[in-house]
Amino acid sequence: MTAPAGLASALPQYSVGAKIGSGGMGVVYEGVHRSLGRHVAIKQLPADLIGDPDVNARFDREARVLASLDHPHIVPVYDYVQTGRDNLLVMEKLDGGTVYSKFHDEGLTGEQSCAIALAMLAGLHAAHAAGVLHLDVKPKNLLFTSAGVMKVADFGIAQVVSEGATMVTHAGEVLGTPAYIAPEQAMGNPLSPAADVYAAGTVLYELLCGELPYDRTRGAVSMMRQRIFNDPQPLPRVPEPLSTVVMRSLARDPIHRYRDAEAFAVDLSAAATAVFGPGWLERSRVPVHLGPRVMGSITQQLHRQPDAATIITPPVRGTVHEPTRSIDFAEARGRGLRPASELMRQGPSPLWPGLAAAVLVIVLAVLPFMAPETLEHKADGQGLAIDGQPVSGPVALNLSEPLTITGKTTPGTTEIVLEANAAGIPMGGRKLPKVVPNADGTFQATMTPDPLMRWTVGGAATGEIKVGDGPVQRFTVVSEQHPMASVMGSGSLLLGLFGLAYIESTMRTLRRGHRRPAAPFTALPLGALVGAAVWLLVSVLTTREPSLTYGIASAVVGALAASSLVLATAWSARKRSA
Numbered sequence: 001m002t003a004p005a006g007l008a009s010a011l012p013q014y015s016v017g018a019k020i021g022s023g024g025m026g027v028v029y030e031g032v033h034r035s036l037g038r039h040v041a042i043k044q045l046p047a048d049l050i051g052d053p054d055v056n057a058r059f060d061r062e063a064r065v066l067a068s069l070d071h072p073h074i075v076p077v078y079d080y081v082q083t084g085r086d087n088l089l090v091m092e093k094l095d096g097g098t099v100y101s102k103f104h105d106e107g108l109t110g111e112q113s114c115a116i117a118l119a120m121l122a123g124l125h126a127a128h129a130a131g132v133l134h135l136d137v138k139p140k141n142l143l144f145t146s147a148g149v150m151k152v153a154d155f156g157i158a159q160v161v162s163e164g165a166t167m168v169t170h171a172g173e174v175l176g177t178p179a180y181i182a183p184e185q186a187m188g189n190p191l192s193p194a195a196d197v198y199a200a201g202t203v204l205y206e207l208l209c210g211e212l213p214y215d216r217t218r219g220a221v222s223m224m225r226q227r228i229f230n231d232p233q234p235l236p237r238v239p240e241p242l243s244t245v246v247m248r249s250l251a252r253d254p255i256h257r258y259r260d261a262e263a264f265a266v267d268l269s270a271a272a273t274a275v276f277g278p279g280w281l282e283r284s285r286v287p288v289h290l291g292p293r294v295m296g297s298i299t300q301q302l303h304r305q306p307d308a309a310t311i312i313t314p315p316v317r318g319t320v321h322e323p324t325r326s327i328d329f330a331e332a333r334g335r336g337l338r339p340a341s342e343l344m345r346q347g348p349s350p351l352w353p354g355l356a357a358a359v360l361v362i363v364l365a366v367l368p369f370m371a372p373e374t375l376e377h378k379a380d381g382q383g384l385a386i387d388g389q390p391v392s393g394p395v396a397l398n399l400s401e402p403l404t405i406t407g408k409t410t411p412g413t414t415e416i417v418l419e420a421n422a423a424g425i426p427m428g429g430r431k432l433p434k435v436v437p438n439a440d441g442t443f444q445a446t447m448t449p450d451p452l453m454r455w456t457v458g459g460a461a462t463g464e465i466k467v468g469d470g471p472v473q474r475f476t477v478v479s480e481q482h483p484m485a486s487v488m489g490s491g492s493l494l495l496g497l498f499g500l501a502y503i504e505s506t507m508r509t510l511r512r513g514h515r516r517p518a519a520p521f522t523a524l525p526l527g528a529l530v531g532a533a534v535w536l537l538v539s540v541l542t543t544r545e546p547s548l549t550y551g552i553a554s555a556v557v558g559a560l561a562a563s564s565l566v567l568a569t570a571w572s573a574r575k576r577s578a
Contacts, residue, residue: 045087073123075153096144107315113207114272115286123152125261137199186224194254201249273301353568360561368538371550391475414468423548428452458486459540496533523562531558
């Protein structure tokens with residue numbers, strides 16, 4: 001892609017070529033100085049910033065300071081131009097690739113990673129001494145010359161674009177690269193060189209082990225929140241004292257971090273010498289310009305360990321290809337930008353879902369015990385009895401043995417129907433078709449219960465008996481079999497466990513950071529199932545005749561409890577990690 005005509009007219013002393021890069025903070029074109037023949041990279045800041053007086057003032061201020069920086073590990077700025085249509089920086093063009101590309105394509109040994117970090121810290125320290133913070137340190141901003149010298153690029157760009165604040169859209173997309181920013185930067189707090197120390201420590205952590213110090217699978221905003229609320233994961237497979245130095249650079253509180261880049265470099269150089277042995281810097285083949293304090297730290301460590309063994313480490317390759325989702329400024333401006341600190345400082349999760357869930361669980365535990373032991377049934381006046389027990393009250397039956405039914409009816413052949421149900425759900429029944437009463441209408445008949453009743457009825461149930469054309473007499477059946485040796489007993493237990501397992505699975509998914517907006521609604525039927533199961537199980541174990549009213553109430557309470565519990569879990573997980 002060739003450069004726009006306006007860019008060429010803004011830089012008449014340069015021959016502007018094709019676009020060679022782009023990112024959240026602008027577009028880069030290659031160019032050549034017409035008189036000197038010097039190859040340059042021309043950074044064009046986002047066009048949406050043009051016309052903003054504050055941005056123009058920041059650009060002019062930062063560009064002047066950047067042009068004054070002169071350090072072997074900083075990409076020099078040769079010129080800057082402001083027009084009514086463009087803010088342009090003209091910089092040295094480096095052809096050796098980036099640390100990011102080398103790390104992912106070839107891998108880096110521990111010695112190389114530490115050497116790159118020392119070069120990075122040297123450049124940062126020089127910029128900090130001039131009053132410039134980088135605020136966007138990352139592997140893609142660390143470039144190599146053709147001779148292999150590493151230089152830090154894009155100083156001050158984040159300050160120009162957003163005054164150093166991390167910006168996000170309402171959809172949670174992040175402007176720039178949030179994988180390396182310090183907690184205080186995400187919070188919008190005052191910044192110091194310690195913010196760049198944190199970013200440099202994150203880069204070194206990644207180069208040494210191939211991973212970032214926080215879970216990168218749940219999005220950019222989640223990663224920023226993890227930095228604020230959680231400690232970083234310990235650096236794996238890296239020996240002491242090197243791992244301790246890196247982890248100190250990642251302290252959440254700047255007070256506990258290295259106060260500046262040079263202090264970090266002093267400890268890092270000593271730790272690398274202790275781990276890799278004499279000559280490690282030369283073996284890395286990464287040219288590094290060390291300050292006196294850093295060089296002295298290496299020398300002192302060698303004097304302390306004159307016979308230290310030389311350790312050669314295998315290369316580590318990068319695995320973090322897209323650590324977070326980020327967009328460029330033009331995209332973000334169109335989607336509504338706001339400081340990430342607004343998200344980070346949102347108030348605590350509401351307490352009511354958790355409190356509601358706790359209250360509802362208690363209600364569910366108590367409600368089934370409030371049900372009456374027997375339901376009220378009206379006597380029919382037929383004097384019916386089963387095994388000598390009048391059906392006007394509870395009747396204890398062995399449903400695996402024949403039953404003797406006595407009573408009085410009209411003369412003539414008649415039939416007897418015996419059924420059982422739990423809250424209206426059929427549990428089995430049997431019909432005795434030919435019963436001949438005595439002359440006075442009394443009768444005695446033997447009936448073998450439906451085998452289904454033996455295995456379905458547990459505890460108590462509602463019985464129904466009808467003789468001939470007489471009314472249906474309802475009564476309480478109390479099974480003499482073990483309550484759990486029934487569908488009502490064991491079935492309610494299994495259904496309750498099934499519902500609980502699915503609710504817990506949903507909560508576990510939410511705790512892992514996955515978004516499930518419909519989870520509180522899908523929990524409703526599962527909670528209703530658990531509530532109904534609790535009601536029925538309590539009824540069976542306490543020999544209560546199941547009441548439909550209490551069953552419905554328990555199902556409703558269970559549904560609300562499950563939904564509240566899932567909602568509380570979702571909000572808690574979102575606050576903790578996203």
